[in-house]
Amino acid sequence: MPGNERVSRLLKEIIQKPGNDACADCGAPDPSWGSCSLGVFICVQCSGIHRNIPDIGMKVKSLGLSRWEDQEVKFMAENGNEMMKQKYEAVVPVYYYKPTHKDCQVLREQWIRAKYERKEFSGEGKKWTYEEGTRDGMLMKRGRDNGQFLNRRFVLSEREGTLKYFTKYDAKEPKAVIKVDSINAAFQPEKIGNPNGLQITYLKDYSTRNIFLYHDNGKEIVDWFNSIRAIQLHYLKVAFPGANDAELMPKLTRNFLKEGYMEKTGPRHTEGFKKRWFTLDHRRLMYYKDPLDAFAKGEAFLGHQDHGYSASPGLPAGTHCNGAWQHGITIVTPERSFLFTCETEVEQQDWLKHFNDVISIQMSPQEYSMEAMFRHKH
Known part of the structure; x- marks a missing residue:
């Protein structure tokens, strides 16, 4: 009433x-x-x-x-x-x-x-689980090849600065050792198909590797997420002793700027356009055959506009567009051009806005190092 x-x-x-x-x-x-x-x-x-x-x-x-x-x-x-x-x-x-x-x-x-x-933030003297320096537990991890989710033991260590996972709880050697300072973690419930789905992304041998996880308990998976962020901040304070918290916070885990499907052609621009899943993680644009692939099929680095990077609507004259999507985007880098098509004009404009927002931002010393690594790799 x-x-x-x-x-x-x-x-x-x-x-x-x-x-x-x-x-x-x-x-x-x-x-x-x-x-x-x-x-x-x-x-x-x-x-x-x-x-x-x-x-x-x-x-x-x-x-x-x-x-x-x-x-x-x-x-x-x-x-x-x-x-x-x-x-x-x-x-x-x-x-x-x-x-x-x-x-x-x-x-x-x-x-x-x-x-x-839980009143975790109501007063001084609280001991937060995120700051215990180590975390050890079981998480459901998606298999790289078969797509099945299986229980795996994960160990997070501030002292070692690593996240490890083991195929068996009592296994002596970890299946993977991931440096915490290279991790990005983002919740992806729709992509993973679980309300508590968490995507871990890191660099392995110059390539982006994805791990897809979940835990049935919401508190448990969010505690893992914030524990990773706590250890990342610890290492950033060591690496950048003069920086304040406001400067360091953007370097912690972050949501991807944009994800979705576009079509792309190959480096010679004569191959047919194929539908791919794209993820824009600040300056790194990755593309996959499937959103849940463990490894990206390819990546592009988006540097600053003063250094030969640009993003514009449309495709070069004479481009043979065999795909169903007609709303083109051309990204130019010092090494090559990338040609994409979007399903709608709205999607085209949204991707372009994100690309140009990134390209207009001045690069940090760490991003210059990343650019050099990409050039070395490609």
Whole structure:
């Protein structure tokens, strides 16, 4: 039943206060729900998570459709997002990934549970599982060749700076030893087909290697993710002693800028266009036959526009386009040109925006080293 006009007017006034105009948990604009037990304004997606948590989920109400009692409105006015942030996010570790409204369900749910249910960030003296220096456990890993998910033992070590995995729990030698500072980790529930799906990407012999993982327990997989980030930050502080946290944070795990299908032709531009899955990871553009392939079929490095890199719509005159997709993109690098086609103009423009955003950013010393490595490889 809708609340009366007076209550509706009061709630509208309260939500105008600084901080209340965005979801307290994921930052989505114009929250339409409120937690009467916490005194925060939240979006409809986060309200569903709140509702499923004991103790805090009993009093979640729609701002426009629920009936609000006077004391509930008063409670919201006395608290609000900014005040509750000071309480429940008092000591969030700098490496801990705070999800946005664009992130997947498991990241948002575990952030909400960590804040309000486990109260992990409410005061000093907390010992976080992410900072224990080592993590040892079983994760489901997708087989490179057969595509089956099997239980594998993973060991993360701050002292060694590695993530290892073993085909058997009591195996003496690891199947792989991955340097933590070379890892990217990104949640990929739709691609992996599991709500807790995590993709680990790293360089192996100058090629990109993907590992696809999940754990049935959402807290467990998010704890692994933040433990990797904690160790990465530790090594970055050693490698860049003069850098502050704001400078180091972008070097931790990151979401891919864009993924999706395009068609591409070969280096001579006479081969037929073939459909490939593309992943743009900052300056590295990788393409695969299948989204779940362990190794990329090829990669391109996108440097700065002043150094001979460009991305433009269309294909060179005379290009024979045999594919079904007609919306072309040409990427020029100092070594060669890459020709792609997209299914729609919207997709073409979105890829171009991302390519040109990357190409317009000045390169770091580490990226110059990466560029040199790509030239050596190719």
